[in-house]
Amino acid sequence: MFGINDIPKFLLAFFLVLPLISILHEAGHVFFAWLMGAKNIRIIVGSGKPVFSRGILEIRQYYFWYGFCTFENIERKEKLANILIFSGGALFNLISTIAVILLVENKVLESGMLTYQFTYFSMYYIFFALLPMLYPGGNFSDGKIILELLKNKEEIIQERTYRVQWKNTEEKWHVWDPNKELIAKFEKEEEALDKARDVAKNNRPSRIIINNKDGVEKEVQNYPRIPL
Structure with missing residues (x-):
């Protein structure tokens, strides 16, 4: 006892x-x-x-x-x-x-x-x-x-995609949310990536896709849903 x-x-x-x-x-x-x-x-x-x-x-x-x-x-x-x-x-x-x-x-x-x-x-x-x-x-x-x-409800781990894209017409980097709405514009690529990382990290699961100046698309970061 x-x-x-x-x-x-x-x-x-x-x-x-x-x-x-x-x-x-x-x-x-x-x-x-x-x-x-x-x-x-x-x-x-x-x-x-x-x-x-x-x-x-x-x-x-x-x-x-x-x-x-x-x-x-x-x-x-x-x-x-x-x-x-x-x-x-x-x-x-x-x-x-x-x-x-x-x-x-x-x-x-x-x-x-x-x-x-x-x-x-x-x-x-x-x-x-x-x-x-x-x-x-x-x-x-x-x-x-x-x-x-x-139960095959894989949407629970489905990633939100944030995009960083170069716009020749404005000569700026654009950061887009998953609904293709503009988040912000930046003159420097790293500033745009930092902004995308901040937003994506707080909205897991997510990933960041960059479209560089040559039009090549690639994933640069992903933030999985994390366990407790």
């Missing part, structure tokens, strides 16, 4: 174990994203202002609460690739939970508050990640994305 003497152990487990589970969850997502060719991968642990950053990992002020990942320019965008990416977080949590249980059963780890909290919070993460629901703010859970993809 949980007693007064267990409260310090619970707090220790909460502030140490929960962030670790969050890292494992996001690592599962980015592992499969990396397999699909993703670039600029980041794992963010916690919320609030950043306090530490090293490599792909960023830890924020309230490191024990929330977490997410970002990545760009995936090469494989088909349904199966996205299902793997959105399943990866729960899969890594499940594998790590089974590993801890086996280690405890084989006397490699001692059963206690830390191992109990690890398995408990891992299952908590798995349940709410895979529960097909809308989060506050309109974000989709991983399970909601996976379910929609299994």
